[in-house]
Amino acid sequence: MNEQIKVIEIKNLSKRFNNLTAVDELNLNVYQGDVFGFLGPNGAGKSTTIRMLLTLIKPDSGSIKIFGKDLQKERLEILKNVGSIVEKPDFYGYLSAYKNLEILGRISGIEVNKNLIMKNLEIVGLASRYKSKVKTFSHGMKQRLGIAQALLHNPELIILDEPTTGLDPMGMKEIRELIIHLSKEQKKTIFLSSHLLNEVEMVANRMIIINKGKTKVEGEVKELLNKNRLFVTIEVEDGDSAIEILKNSRWIENIRNQINNTFEFNVDSKEIPLLNKFLVENGVMINSIIPKRSLEEYFLTITNEAANA
Amino acid sequence: MIFILIIILFANIQAQTNDPNEIVKSVITKFSQVNDYEVDIDIKVDVEFLRVPESRAKLFFKQPDKVKLKSEGFALLPKDGIDFSPSSIIKGNYTAIFERKENLNGVQTSVVKIVPINENTNIILSTIWVDDKNSIIRKVESTTKTQGTYTLELFYDNDFKYPLPKQMIFSFNLDKMNLPQTFTNTTPKSSRRRFKDGPVIGKVYVNYSNYKVNKNLSDKIFEEDKD
Amino acid sequence: MLDLISIELYKIFKKWRTYIGFIALGVLVPLIHIAMVLEGKNTINFMTRNIQESFVFVGNLLNTYLISYIILTSLAIHIPFLITLVAGDLLAGEATSGTYRLLITRPISRTKLIIVKFIAGWIYTNLLVLWLAFLSLVVGYFIFGTGELLIIDGQMIVIFERTDVLWRFLLAYGFATLGMTAVASLAFLFSSLVENSIGPIISTMAIIIVFVILSAIQVEFFQNIKPYFFTTHIMSWRLFFEDPLDLKEIFKSAANLLAHIVVFFGLTLFIFKKKDILS
Numbered sequence: 001m002n003e004q005i006k007v008i009e010i011k012n013l014s015k016r017f018n019n020l021t022a023v024d025e026l027n028l029n030v031y032q033g034d035v036f037g038f039l040g041p042n043g044a045g046k047s048t049t050i051r052m053l054l055t056l057i058k059p060d061s062g063s064i065k066i067f068g069k070d071l072q073k074e075r076l077e078i079l080k081n082v083g084s085i086v087e088k089p090d091f092y093g094y095l096s097a098y099k100n101l102e103i104l105g106r107i108s109g110i111e112v113n114k115n116l117i118m119k120n121l122e123i124v125g126l127a128s129r130y131k132s133k134v135k136t137f138s139h140g141m142k143q144r145l146g147i148a149q150a151l152l153h154n155p156e157l158i159i160l161d162e163p164t165t166g167l168d169p170m171g172m173k174e175i176r177e178l179i180i181h182l183s184k185e186q187k188k189t190i191f192l193s194s195h196l197l198n199e200v201e202m203v204a205n206r207m208i209i210i211n212k213g214k215t216k217v218e219g220e221v222k223e224l225l226n227k228n229r230l231f232v233t234i235e236v237e238d239g240d241s242a243i244e245i246l247k248n249s250r251w252i253e254n255i256r257n258q259i260n261n262t263f264e265f266n267v268d269s270k271e272i273p274l275l276n277k278f279l280v281e282n283g284v285m286i287n288s289i290i291p292k293r294s295l296e297e298y299f300l301t302i303t304n305e306a307a308n309a
Numbered sequence: 310m311i312f313i314l315i316i317i318l319f320a321n322i323q324a325q326t327n328d329p330n331e332i333v334k335s336v337i338t339k340f341s342q343v344n345d346y347e348v349d350i351d352i353k354v355d356v357e358f359l360r361v362p363e364s365r366a367k368l369f370f371k372q373p374d375k376v377k378l379k380s381e382g383f384a385l386l387p388k389d390g391i392d393f394s395p396s397s398i399i400k401g402n403y404t405a406i407f408e409r410k411e412n413l414n415g416v417q418t419s420v421v422k423i424v425p426i427n428e429n430t431n432i433i434l435s436t437i438w439v440d441d442k443n444s445i446i447r448k449v450e451s452t453t454k455t456q457g458t459y460t461l462e463l464f465y466d467n468d469f470k471y472p473l474p475k476q477m478i479f480s481f482n483l484d485k486m487n488l489p490q491t492f493t494n495t496t497p498k499s500s501r502r503r504f505k506d507g508p509v510i511g512k513v514y515v516n517y518s519n520y521k522v523n524k525n526l527s528d529k530i531f532e533e534d535k536d
Numbered sequence: 537m538l539d540l541i542s543i544e545l546y547k548i549f550k551k552w553r554t555y556i557g558f559i560a561l562g563v564l565v566p567l568i569h570i571a572m573v574l575e576g577k578n579t580i581n582f583m584t585r586n587i588q589e590s591f592v593f594v595g596n597l598l599n600t601y602l603i604s605y606i607i608l609t610s611l612a613i614h615i616p617f618l619i620t621l622v623a624g625d626l627l628a629g630e631a632t633s634g635t636y637r638l639l640i641t642r643p644i645s646r647t648k649l650i651i652v653k654f655i656a657g658w659i660y661t662n663l664l665v666l667w668l669a670f671l672s673l674v675v676g677y678f679i680f681g682t683g684e685l686l687i688i689d690g691q692m693i694v695i696f697e698r699t700d701v702l703w704r705f706l707l708a709y710g711f712a713t714l715g716m717t718a719v720a721s722l723a724f725l726f727s728s729l730v731e732n733s734i735g736p737i738i739s740t741m742a743i744i745i746v747f748v749i750l751s752a753i754q755v756e757f758f759q760n761i762k763p764y765f766f767t768t769h770i771m772s773w774r775l776f777f778e779d780p781l782d783l784k785e786i787f788k789s790a791a792n793l794l795a796h797i798v799v800f801f802g803l804t805l806f807i808f809k810k811k812d813i814l815s
Contacts, residue, residue, distance in 0.1 A: 054641040056813035079643040086641065090634025094550050103543050107642045149638070359587065360779065362684070362697040366594065382698055383595030383684035391592055456590060483590065488688050489582055492609050494774045498782050499690030 005032040006068065007157055007189045008053065013062035014213075015048050022048040024213035026062070030191055030206075035183045037200030037207030037221065038193040039299070041306035045213035046193045047087060050161050053191070054084055066157065080108065083155035085163055089146030093135030097126055097145055100134055101152055108153045120148040123178070139166045147178065158182065159191045164199060172199070179203045197299045201225060209295075211302045217295065224295055231256065231292040232265045232272055237285035239263070245282045251275060261287075329405035329421045332439050336395045339444040339472050343394075345371040345526040346473060349519045352384055356483060356511035358504055361385060368517075370394065375531040387513050389451070389459055390479035398435065398449055398461075402426040408436070413448060417441045431455060445472045457482035457508060471522050477515040482508040537652065540644070544656035548622060551629075557618030557664050565607060565671035569679055572603050576680075579606075583688060599683030600676030601701045605777070607672045612712060612771055616719040616744050618664060623657045623723035624736030627808070631731035631815040640813055650728075650805050657724060661716045669709045687777055694779065708773035711790070715770035718793045719744065721800035722766075728804045731815050766796045 008030035015023040023045040030036040040046045051057040053064060055075050064071040066078045091100045098117055105112035121127040124144035134142065143166065150158055160179070164172040180203055182188045194200050200207050201221060209217040217224060236242045239261035246252050246263075254275075257264040267275060272291060279286060326332065348368050354361040366380035368391070376392045378384060408420040418438040425432055431453045438448035449461040459481035463474040484507075493499075548554050572579070576598040587593070630636045639649060685696040685704075696704070719740065726736030747767040750758045762768050772789035775782055 051813065054637075056637060056640055058810070058812060076643045076645060079641065082641070084641050086637045088634065090637065092547065092550075092635055093633065095547075103546070104638060104642060106539055106543060107639065107644050109643060358692045360689075360692060360694040362695060362700070364595075378592055378594050380594045383593065383597065383686075383695060385587070385591045385593035387590055388592050389590075481590070488586060488691060488693065490688075492583070492606050492688065494609075494687050494689045494694075494777050496689070496772075496774050496778055496782065497785050498778060499692070502690055502692070504691055 009065040011063045035190045035204045037204030040210040041303040081156045083150035084159040085146040089142040091134040098130040110153045124148045157189045233290045235287040242284045327407045329407040335444040347521045348517045351516040353514040377531045479513040540652040596683035600680045601685040604672035620723040620737045620740040623720035625733035626653045627727040628733040636813045661720045665713045704776045708776045711773040718796045721797045725800045725804045728808045
């Protein structure tokens with residue numbers, strides 16, 4: 001992967017709506033060939049950021065460069081090479097799937113012909129329904145038509161905003177496979193927003209987690225998820241005797257939290273067997289050991305915060 | 310010679326008679342050579358609040374009192390000016406009064422007042438100017454109960470064969486019309502336009518041409534149109 | 537650009553609301569024709585009763601011109617309501633259906649999008665007036681034929697020669713499209729502000745109704761400001777049924793309507809270019 005070419009470069013991007021700061025000094029880079037996971041709980045500013053990337057919304061401050069070009073100044077040139085789905089897939093319901101794609105293709109200024117449209121409908125499995133009016137489509141079908149329109153003009157950069165929302169597990173899997181195919185076979189750069197960490201983990205190579213409009217975590221997916229320290233939750237039979245034993249060991253440094261018989265340790269993944277061995281050898285009866293990746297834990301926390309806010 | 314002189318003298322006396330009934334009778338007799346006619350007419354209307362384009366039409370007449378106006382397009386004639394035959398002008402029972410001799414535009418005329426006896430008629434009083442030499446009506450002035458006073462001036466060719474005019478000027482007084490205000494074309498100009506109150510004089514000029522006289526017009530022509 | 541306009545027109549004519557105006561006129565005008573076949577003579581008598589007292593007249597006054605004139609007089613103030621159905625939906629409809637997101641993420645400038653939509657709306661407006669003209673004049677011709685046009689012009693009766701009428705109608709319809717375009721631009725402006733087409737439709741209708749009511753109030757204040765209402769000038773097609781033409785008034789009205797169109801369109805463009813698409 002060539003990390004030198006930045007496809008998206010966002011610098012100090014901010015957007016306020018009345019009193020709410022939706023995006024706050026956001027910085028991020030997406031490189032050519034990336035499947036870039038854009039994670040955050042609902043209301044984190046993902047949609048606002050994507051809308052700014054696609055010129056639906058004007059930033060208050062900061063800059064966006066796509067393909068090295070300034071988005072404000074070279075909007076048309078840039079958008080020729082960007083395909084996108086923004087939020088729920090809406091179409092002209094009173095027109096057929098075919099006609100919708102034809103119109104969108106013509107607006108993009110590409111040569112539209114039946115082959116091209118049917119090819120794209122086949123990719124998303126809607127070829128047999130090309131004549132049907134979109135208002136008769138299910139949410140999943142519209143979602144797939146959304147992908148077809150995003151791919152229609154063969155863009156280099158594809159921006160997908162929660163593309164699996166509302167799909168059944170089978171549909172979600174198809175979309176994930178399609179994303180991987182687009183990235184591996186067609187060398188597209190994909191910007192994928194999601195509120196599901198595992199979804200991003202399955203397809204993305206790099207990711208960012210934002211919350212309240214600010215960057216929280218950024219980096220390689222593998223590094224972030226696996227090389228990080230873990231939490232281990234260990235439930236013992238008798239917490240009081242266990243703490244006595246732990247007090248005199250080096251493990252006391254790693255205790256993050258204790259509630260009655262449940263301990264939370266902050267340890268490296270390689271150390272879990274050693275901790276386990278120490279406890280067992282000192283006669284501590286263990287009920288369960290649950291490892292938790294800290295990123296997952298963290299993501300869960302901010303998601304819950306957002307949900308309760 | 311004397312005989313001729315007597316005839317001329319007699320004719321002259323007859324023409325110059327002051328008997329109003331004789332005068333009227335001579336006119337009617339003269340007109341009776343016309344049994345029917347068909348004529349092309351050009352109509353020009355000069356009324357302040359009635360803007361009508363010049364129109365062409367055909368007028369048909371048959372004794373004693375049948376008249377018909379026909380036109381491809383729109384044409385309009387004053388009711389009182391459509392029929393200039395003496396019998397139409399002098400209808401019903403009347404009393405004729407000789408007024409005076411008058412030179413009307415270079416023509417020697419007898420001025421006769423006609424007072425209808427029948428109370429039903431709309432005309433209160435008519436004055437007619439009769440051409441002494443040709444026994445034709447040159448001018449009519451009528452006062453009506455409802456339409457005010459109107460004047461009919463008739464002009465003839467010098468060498469006319471029949472007592473039919475080549476032009477008529479119909480003058481009349483008309484009160485300002487009280488028009489319905491639906492489908493009105495209100496424009497800034499029309500809202501500003503104000504006509505002075507009281508009657509105004511209107512004129513209708515009718516030119517007659519291409520007379521076809523005594524061709525035995527069918528009565529059908531005078532029937533009401535079906536529509 | 538032409539391709540984009542044809543796309544917009546395609547969209548307009550795929551929506552059934554577009555046909556409401558055409559259907560409404562397609563029902564109303566023949567109804568007036570039927571009424572005129574049955575009762576037209578009375579209408580003529582009513583309009584001419586004053587001259588009937590003094591005149592005898594012949595000719596086909598109950599003709600397609602008179603009826604087209606009556607139709608235009610009766611409907612000109614209501615056609616705007618039909619226009620707003622489509623014009624008010626041009627932008628708000630995209631917001632409602634969420635398709636702004638499809639359009640604006642495509643490589644097309646917002647300015648171009650606004651121009652294209654405006655032109656498409658303008659074409660629709662023209663087609664509707666053309667349809668009215670066709671129904672009134674052409675269909676009327678086959679029922680009633682032509683003839684002289686009788687008009688009551690304030691306190692005057694004016695009769696136009698039959699050869700002097702058609703051009704007046706053509707210009708009048710042309711002028712009517714200018715008036716309707718002003719209405720369409722107002723609806724278009726409102727359409728850029730909201731995300732539902734009901735709002736622009738109702739607001740535009742309300743404004744027209746208010747202006748028409750104010751114009752009708754015979755109070756000096758309202759009569760003085762009346763010349764500035766664009767609704768006043770919508771009816772200025774009547775100026776073509778004057779002889780001679782009042783060119784000064786015609787240009788004044790045309791300038792007023794054009795100014796409204798320019799201002800409404802300019803505002804729409806300004807607002808739309810700054811607008812954040814949140815739908």
